[in-house]
Amino acid sequence: MTTISTNESEKSGGQPPPAVLHAEPDRNCPLCPRLLGFREAARAREPDWFNSPVPSFGDPDARLLIIGLAPGLQGANRTGRPFTGDFAGDLLYATLIEYGFARGVYRARPDDGLRLVDCRISNAVRCVPPQNKPLPAEINTCRTFLSATIAGMPNLRAIVALGRVAHETALKTLGLRSATAPFAHGAMHQAGALKLYDSYHCSRYNTNTRVLTPDMFRSVFAKVKADLAQ
Numbered sequence: 519m520t521t522i523s524t525n526e527s528e529k530s531g532g533q534p535p536p537a538v539l540h541a542e543p544d545r546n547c548p549l550c551p552r553l554l555g556f557r558e559a560a561r562a563r564e565p566d567w568f569n570s571p572v573p574s575f576g577d578p579d580a581r582l583l584i585i586g587l588a589p590g591l592q593g594a595n596r597t598g599r600p601f602t603g604d605f606a607g608d609l610l611y612a613t614l615i616e617y618g619f620a621r622g623v624y625r626a627r628p629d630d631g632l633r634l635v636d637c638r639i640s641n642a643v644r645c646v647p648p649q650n651k652p653l654p655a656e657i658n659t660c661r662t663f664l665s666a667t668i669a670g671m672p673n674l675r676a677i678v679a680l681g682r683v684a685h686e687t688a689l690k691t692l693g694l695r696s697a698t699a700p701f702a703h704g705a706m707h708q709a710g711a712l713k714l715y716d717s718y719h720c721s722r723y724n725t726n727t728r729v730l731t732p733d734m735f736r737s738v739f740a741k742v743k744a745d746l747a748q
C-alpha cells in the first residue's frame with residue numbers, strides 16, 4: 519500500500535483523499551467495464567495466458583520509471599510481464615541492457631532471468647485494450663494505480679514516457695500542464711526534482727515506419743543515463 523501523493527490531493531479539488539492507494543490492481547479489477555469484458559473473453563479463449571492487469575516490473579527503489587501505453591494482447595497480456603513477448607520488448611530490453619538498466623538475456627518470456635537495474639517498467643493502462651487503444655476514461659481510471667506506483671518509489675528521479683498517452687497521463691500525475699510541457703521525442707520536462715523524458719513508443723508500427731529508429735531510442739536512454747550520473 520502506498521500513501522497518496524500531493525498531486526492526487528490537488529486533483530480531488532481539496533477534498534481529503536483516501537488515506538492509501540494500491541499500486542497494483544486486483545487481478546479482477548472491475549473499474550473499466552469494457553476492458554473487463556475484453557479480459558474475460560480472452561480468459562475464455564486463451565486460458566493459459568495471463569489475461570489480468572499486468573503488474574509493474576522492477577524494484578520500487580529504482581531511480582528510473584518507464585511508462586508504456588498498455589499490455590499488448592499477445593505480449594504482456596499473454597506473458598504477464600511488461601513489454602515481454604511482443605515486438606516492442608525487443609527494442610526496449612536491448613536498449614535497457616545496452617545502457618545498464620537491465621542485466622541478463624531477454625528471451626521474451628517472464629522466466630528468462632532478465633533483471634532490471636535501477637529501473638522499473640509500468641503502463642498507463644494495466645489491462646489490454648481492444649486494438650491497443652484505451653479510451654480516455656480508462657486512462658483516467660487507471661491513473662489511480664500509476665499515481666500510487668509513482669508515490670511508492672522513494673528514489674524516483676527520472677520517468678521515460680513512451681508515447682503521447684504515457685506522456686499525458688504522467689503530466690496529470692505530476693501536476694504539469696500540456697501547454698507548458700508538450701510531447702516531443704527527446705524532450706525533457708522538469709517536475710520539481712523529477713525529470714520527465716519523452717520518447718516515441720517503441721511499437722512495431724513506429725519502428726517499421728522509421729518514426730522511431732533504434733538510434734533515436736538509444737539517445738533518450740543515453741541522456742537519462744548521463745543525467746542520473748550527475
Ligand code: SF4
Pocket residue numbers: 543547548549550553554571643644645656659660663
Ligand atoms: S485498466 Fe486499470 S483501472 Fe481499468 S480495469 Fe484494468 S486495472 Fe482496473
